[in-house]
Amino acid sequence: MASVVEQTPPRGSLIYDPRVRGLFFQAVLVLVIGFLAYEAVTNAAENLRRANIASGFGFMEQPAGFDINQAFITYSSATSTYGEAFVVGLLNTLIVAVIGIVLATIIGFAMGIARLSKNWLLAKVASAYVEIVRNLPLLLQLLFWYNAVLATLPSARDSISMGAGFYLNVRGLVMPAPVYNWDAFAIPLAAAIGLVASLVIRRWAKRRQAATGAQFPVNWTTFGLVVGLPALAWIVLALFGANPIAFDIPEQGRFNLTGGMQLYPEFVALVLGLAIYTGAFIAEVVRAGILAVSRGQTEAASSLGLKPGQTMRFVVIPQAMRVIIPPLTSQYLNLTKNSSLAVAIGYPDLVQVFMGTVLNQTGQAVEVVVITMLVYLTISLTTSFFMNIYNRRIALVER
C-alpha cells in the first residue's frame, strides 16, 4: 500500500480511483462482449459451413415456390422470389396493424369514456370488458376467435347475411368489392384539393382570429371540403357519366356466394382479436388521461361560462391528450408487434411468411432473423420518433 506522503494524488491507491475503476470495468465489459461475439460468429460460420448453407442475402432472388393465400401485390408460387414473399408478408403485417390500430382506438376511446360514464350500468359493463380482456393472453383470444368462433360459422351456402352486402361464413367475411372506372381518380384528387384548401383556410382563419378576434367555423369547413368535395365529385360524375366507383355486391347463389371480395377468416380473427385486446389497454390509457385533468380545470371553464361540450373540447381533451399520447403510442407499437401472433392462426404476416416458411425452406437462420427483427425495430423506432415529435409539440411548456 502506498503511504500517504505526497499530497498530489488525493486518493490512496489507484484501485480506489473511480475513474480508473470505471475504465477497468468498461474494458472488462468490452473484452467479454468481444469474446462472446467472436465465439458466436466463428461457431456460426463453422456450423453453417458444415450444414452447407451459403451465407449472404443471395437467397432473396431465388424463386420461392410456395403459395401465400392473401397477397396485396401480384405474387405466384411459380415465378415470385423470396424477396417478393418478404414484401407480401411485410404488407400484410402493415395492413393488419393499420386496420387494427384504427379499430382499437375507436373501441378504446369508447370504452374508456364509458368507464367514466355517470351511468352505472354502462360503466360496469365497460369495466368488465377491460378486466376480462386484459387478463387473458392474446394468443388464447386469437385461437378462440379463430378456432371456436369463426370455424363454427355456417358454410358458404348458408352464409349469415349482415345486410348491405356483407356475408359471414366459415371461409371469412364476404363484402362488396369496389370496382374502379377510369374517372375514379377524380375522387382522391377532389379529396386532395379539399385537404389543401382547408389547410389554407385554417391558416387564414387563425390569422384573422389573432387580428380581429372573429371566429370562423374551421372544423365544419374542413369537414365539408375533405369529405363533401369528393362526395360531390362522385355524385356529379355518377350523374353525367359512368359511376366512377361501382360496387360488386356478392350474391347468394344456391351453393355459393358469387362476386364481392373476401376477407379470410385468419385476417378477420387477427384484426378482431388485436382490436379487442388492445382496445382494453387503450381504454385504461384514456381513462387515466381524463382523470388526470384536475377538477379545477372543469370548474374554471364552467365559471367562464363555457358549455359542457365546449369544456370537454377546449379544456379537458387537450390537456388529457398530453397524458394520453405517450402510452397510446406504446399501445400502437404493442399492437404492431403483437400482430406477429398471426403465425399461430396462419395469417401470412411477416413472421409467418418469412421467419416461418422462408426460414424453413432456406435454412438462412441468421439473415432471416436479422431482417425480420430489423423490420420491427425500424417500425418501432420510427413510430416513437414521430410520436415524440408530436408529443413535444403538445407538451406543457413551463416558464
Place this chain on the structure above:
Amino acid sequence: MTRPDPADAKRFVRTEDVAAMAPPRSVSGPLVWIKENLFSGPVNTAFTIVVAWFLFWVLPPIFDYMIGDAVWQGTDGSACREDVTGREVGACWAFVWDRINYFIYGSYPADLRWRPNLFFLALAIGIVWMLWLDAPRRGLGAIYFFIVVPLLSYWLLAGFPAIGLQNVPTGLWGGILVTIVVSAVGIVVSLPFGVLLALGRRSRMPIVRLVCVIIIEFTRGVPLITVLFMANTMLPLFLAEGMTVDRLVRPLIGVAFFASAYMAEVIRGGLQAIPKGQYEGAMSLGLSYPKMMYFIILPQALRIVIPGIVNTFIGLFKDTTLVSIVGIFDLIRTIESARVDPNWAAPSVNYSGYAFAAIFYFLCCWGMSWYSQSVERRLAASEKR
C-alpha cells in the same frame, strides 16, 4: 330583473317569513340511487335501456351454455353430442375433467407427479413469503426464492439420480407445469438482470450505458415471438459443435432476456423517482456504490415500483403462451392437441378447452393485479395527509 337603485337597496330586505319547503322525498336509498345512476336524464336512460337489453340478450345464453346445459360427466365425445344425448348441449366439462392431468402435467410420468406437486408447493411458499409484506424474515425469503427454490425445482423436475430421483426429459413436461416453469424462470431471472440493466443504463460509464441502452431498446422494439424464434434457431448455431441446448431451455433464455429488458425500464422509473438527496446522503456517509445501491436506493426504488413489477409479471405470464408457437407443450399447446382428439369430437369441445384455459389465466392474472392494487393502496396510505 331590473337593477335596484342603490339608494333604495333597503327594499330588498324581506320582512315576512317564507314558508319552509317540504323535505325532499328522499336523499338516499335504493330508489334514489337508481334514479341518479341509471335514469338521471334522457341520454342516461337511453344508455341504461340499451345496455340492459344487451345484457339480457347475452348473459342468459352464456349462463345456459356454461352451466345450465353443460355436460359434466362422460368418457368420450358422444356425451357432448346433441345427436347422441338428444338435448341441447353446452360446454363439455367432461372433456376438461377427462384431460385435467394432461392439462396440468403434460406427459409427465403418472407415478412421478408428486414431484411437480412438491415443486408447486415450494414455489407457492416462496411466492407468499415474497409477496406478503408483513411476512417474517423476508431477507431469508429472498434467498429461499431466488436460490433454494430454483435449485430444488431443477432437481425435483428434471431429476437427480444421485439421490434417487430419476431423470425426466423435458420433452415429457407439459401443461400448467411448463407454463409455471417458464413464467417462474422469467420472473426469477428478470428481476436481478432487470436491476443490473437499469443500473447500467443510469451508469456514468459511457460504454456500460451504451451496451445497456442497446440491449433494452433492441429487445423492447421487437416482438417476443421473434426473440423466441431467434433463441430456437440461432442459439444452436452460435454454440460450438457438440454443445446442445435443451429444447425447453432455448425459449426460457429468450423469455428471460425479453422480460429483463421490460423489467429494467420499470426499475429505472423507480430509480428516477428517488430524490437526489438520498444518493447524496448515502455518499456523504462514505458508502461505496454497491453499498449505497443495496442499502439505500434499491430498497426504496423497488418498493415504489412493486405495482409496475407485478404488471410486468402479468404481461410475462400471459406472454409465456407464445412458447407454444415454437413447439413447447405449455397449457395452450396441450389444449390445442387435446381438442383435436378424435375420441372427443364434439362441437363444444373447442369452447370448453379455451374456457378452461381462460379461467386459469384469468384467476392468475386477476389475482396478481388485485395484489398490485392492494400494495398500491397500502403504499399510498403513507402519502395521505
